[in-house]
Ligand SMILES: Nc1ncnc2c1ncn2[C@@H]1O[C@H](COP(=O)(O)OP(=O)(O)OP(=O)(O)O)[C@@H](O)[C@H]1O
C-alpha cells in the first residue's frame with residue numbers, strides 16, 4: 025500500500041528529476057563565488073543573473089524582447105512547417121516530383137544557412153522579412169526530409185486498404201500517409217522548432233532593435249556578462265517551454281501508438 | 289459475371305504463383321477456394337480485387353476488365369489491416385466515407401453489433417484481440433455492401449463458436465444483398481457450410497485441381513451424413529493436392 029502510494033507520487037513528480045542537475049550546478053557556483061573560491065565577474069552568479077532578469081522584467085524590457093523573438097520564431101516556424109509539409113508530402117508520394125526536386129533540396133540543405141544571410145538581406149532588406157525567411161529555411165529542412173522519408177516507409181498493406189476503398193490521391197495522403205507518418209512528423213516538428221530557436225539568434229545578430237538575440241549583442245558590446253547570461257537563460261527557458269508545449273499537444277494525437285514504454 | 293480467363297501470375301522474383309487459371313463466378317454465387325499454404329489463393333484474390341495485374345490472361349467483371357480496385361469489389365485481407373490511428377468505429381466507417389454522417393454512424397453501429405463488437409466501438413486497434421481485429425476488418429468490408437466480396441481466411445483467428453456465428457451472419461448478409469463471394473479458407477467444413485462451389489487448388493505452380501458443387505440443401509447441417517461424406521472426400525482431395533505437387537494420374541480429380 026505505502027509502496028504503491030510512493031510509486032504513484034514518484035510518477036507524478038518524475039519530471040522534477042530534470043531540475044536536480046541545473047539546480048545543483050547553480051547552487052555550487054553560487055557557493056563557490058560566495059566562499060571566494062572563484063571570481064564571479066566574467067561568469068556572474070545565478071543570483072546576479074536573476075537580479076538582472078528581474079530588473080529587465082520590471083522595466084517591461086524583457087517582455088518586449090521575448091515577444092519580438094517569439095513572434096519571429098513563431099512566424100518562421102509556421103512558414104517553414106507549411107512548406108516542409110507540402111513539399112515533403114508531395115515528394116514522398118509522387119516519384120516524379122521527388123526526382124525533380126529532391127536532389128536540389130538535398131544540395132541546398134548542405135549550405136550552412138547562415139551563409140544565406142547576406143543574400144537575404146540584399147533581397148528582403150534588413151528588417152523582419154529576411155529574419156523570418158532565415159528561420160523558415162532552418163525549420164523547413166528537417167520537416168521536409170523526415171516527412172518525405174517517412175512516407176516512403178509507410179506499410180504497403182495499409183495503403184492497399186485505401187486502394188481497395190478507391191481513395192483519391194488526396195485521400196490517400198490525408199487519410200493514410202500523413203496519419204501513418206505522424207510519429208516521425210512530430211519528432212521532425214520538434215527538431216525544426218529547435219533549429220528555429222538557433223536561427224533566430226543568427227537572425228537577430230544581423231541587426232535588430234529588439235529581441236533576445238539583440239540583448240546578447242547588447243550585453244557583449246556594453247560589457248555586461250549578466251545581461252548576456254540573462255538572455256541565454258531566457259532562450260533556454262523559452263526553447264524548453266515551446267518544445268514541451270509541442271510535445272504535450274502531440275501526445276493527444278499519438279494516443280493510438282502501440283509503442284515501447286520504458287519501465288519506471 | 290466474374291470471369292477469370294487463363295490467368296498467370298509470375299512475381300518479379302521469378303516465382304510462378306499461378307499457372308493458367310480459368311474460373312467463372314456467377315452473380316450471387318458463393319465460391320470457396322481451399323488449398324495448402326502457398327498455392328496462390330491470396331494471389332488470386334489480389335488479381336480479382338485489382339490490387340495486382342496478371343502477367344498474362346484477364347480478369348473481368350460483367351464484361352469490363354479489372355485493371356484497378358473498384359468500388360463494387362470489397363475485400364477482407366488475410367491480416368486485419370486496421371488503421372492503428374483510428375478507433376474501431378472510424379476504421380469501419382472507412383468503407384462508407386461518402387455517406388452523410390448520420391447514416392454513416394448508424395450503419396457502422398449496425399455492422400459492429402453484427403460482428404459482436406458494439407462495446408468496442410471507441411477502442412484503439414491495439415486494444416483488440418486477434419479475433420476481434422479480424423471481426424472489425426470484416427465489418428469494414430461488409431458495411432459498404434459491395435457487389436463482389438473477396439474474403440481471405442476471414443475467420444482463421446476465431447474460436448469455433450464465434451466462427452459459426454459469423455458464418456451464419458455472412459449467410460444472412462448474402463441473403464439480403466446477394467453479393468458474389470469468393471472465400472479463401474483452410475477449413476473444409478466452413479467451405480461446405482457456406483459455398484455453392486468449392487475449388488481445390490494445388491501448388492507449384494498454383495492451379496485448380498478440382499472444382500465441385502456439393503448438392504447439399506441449405507441451411508446445411510454440419511452433422512448430416514451427406515455433409516460428412518463430402519467433408520472426407522474433400523479432405524482426401526486436399527491431401528493429394530499437397531502431396532503430389534506435379535499432379536497425379538492415379539488419383540484423377542474426376543474421382544469425385
Ligand atoms: N509479393 C510477392 N513476391 C514474390 N512472391 C510472392 C509474393 N507474394 C506471394 N508470393 C509467393 O507466391 C506463392 C503464393 O502465395 P499466396 O500468398 O498467394 O499463397 P496462399 O495460397 O495465399 O497461402 P496461405 O494459405 O499461406 O495464405 C507463394 O509461394 C509465395 O511465396
Ligand SMILES: [Mg+2]
Pocket residue numbers: 329330331366440
Ligand atoms: Mg494467403
